[in-house]
Amino acid sequence: AQSVTQPDIHITVSEGASLELRCNYSYGATPYLFWYVQSPGQGLQLLLKYFSGDTLVQGIKGFEAEFKRSQSSFNLRKPSVHWSDAAEYFCAVGVYGGSQGNLIFGKGTKLSVKP
Amino acid sequence: EAGVTQSPTHLIKTRGQQATLRCSPISGHTSVYWYQQALGLGLQFLLWYDEGEERNRGNFPPRFSGRQFPNYSSELNVNALELEDSALYLCASSLAGEGAKLFFGSGTQLSVL
Numbered sequence: 001a002q003s004v005t006q007p008d009i010h011i012t013v014s015e016g017a018s019l020e021l022r023c024n025y026s027y028g029a030t031p032y033l034f035w036y037v038q039s040p041g042q043g044l045q046l047l048l049k050y051f052s053g054d055t056l057v058q059g060i061k062g063f064e065a066e067f068k069r070s071q072s073s074f075n076l077r078k079p080s081v082h083w084s085d086a087a088e089y090f091c092a093v094g095v096y097g098g099s100q101g102n103l104i105f106g107k108g109t110k111l112s113v114k115p
Numbered sequence: 116e117a118g119v120t121q122s123p124t125h126l127i128k129t130r131g132q133q134a135t136l137r138c139s140p141i142s143g144h145t146s147v148y149w150y151q152q153a154l155g156l157g158l159q160f161l162l163w164y165d166e167g168e169e170r171n172r173g174n175f176p177p178r179f180s181g182r183q184f185p186n187y188s189s190e191l192n193v194n195a196l197e198l199e200d201s202a203l204y205l206c207a208s209s210l211a212g213e214g215a216k217l218f219f220g221s222g223t224q225l226s227v228l
Binding site: 036 | 157173205215216217220222
């Protein structure tokens with residue numbers, strides 16, 4: 001069965017430090033992968049997505065993610081974290097290629113940023 | 116441009132009652148998706164509507180139902196509410212055929228007492 005694992009429930013980093021949020025997936029076919037961010041009281045905002053091609057994907061707000069098929073991973077990175085990045089981050093895999101909106105989400109990683 | 120709007124923001128019901136949640140998609144979007152975000156369970160796909168038809172359904176009992184209106188807005192109905200139905204219900208919309216790019220609303224927080 002398809003699944004997404006985000007091993008870190010909560011991460012705290014200092015402002016200006018680099019960030020890496022981990023995501024591992026289990027899916028039989030070529031995955032369509034997504035990262036979303038959710039601020040308190042808000043819905044989900046799409047940060048970036050991977051469908052095919054270049055395994056390093058650039059997103060909004062300075063985020064990037066790298067697809068590693070051999071490791072079944074799609075980790076999110078940012079070189080320098082800003083206080084406004086504090087939020088919850090969700091990795092998701094698209095079933096049926098994501099074309100039917102059936103996304104399987106990880107449980108999320110809550111990011112706290114220290115001044 | 117207005118985003119996906121959901122109403123009400125908060126809804127409090129008691130066990131056994133019915134809840135109705137509403138969603139207006141982004142103008143021009145014809146597909147609407149419903150997700151449940153429950154504590155400890157994460158985000159789970161509920162329903163997908165496109166052009167007024169239910170296209171796909173997640174692993175939820177039949178008391179979770181909905182519909183899509185001719186203006187593409189949507190309702191989610193939850194009958195015979197149970198305590199574990201307490202969750203944030205998120206609606207998302209997309210352009211036809213672009214279900215991989217979802218735009219989410221801020222959600223309706225349903226509390227069942």
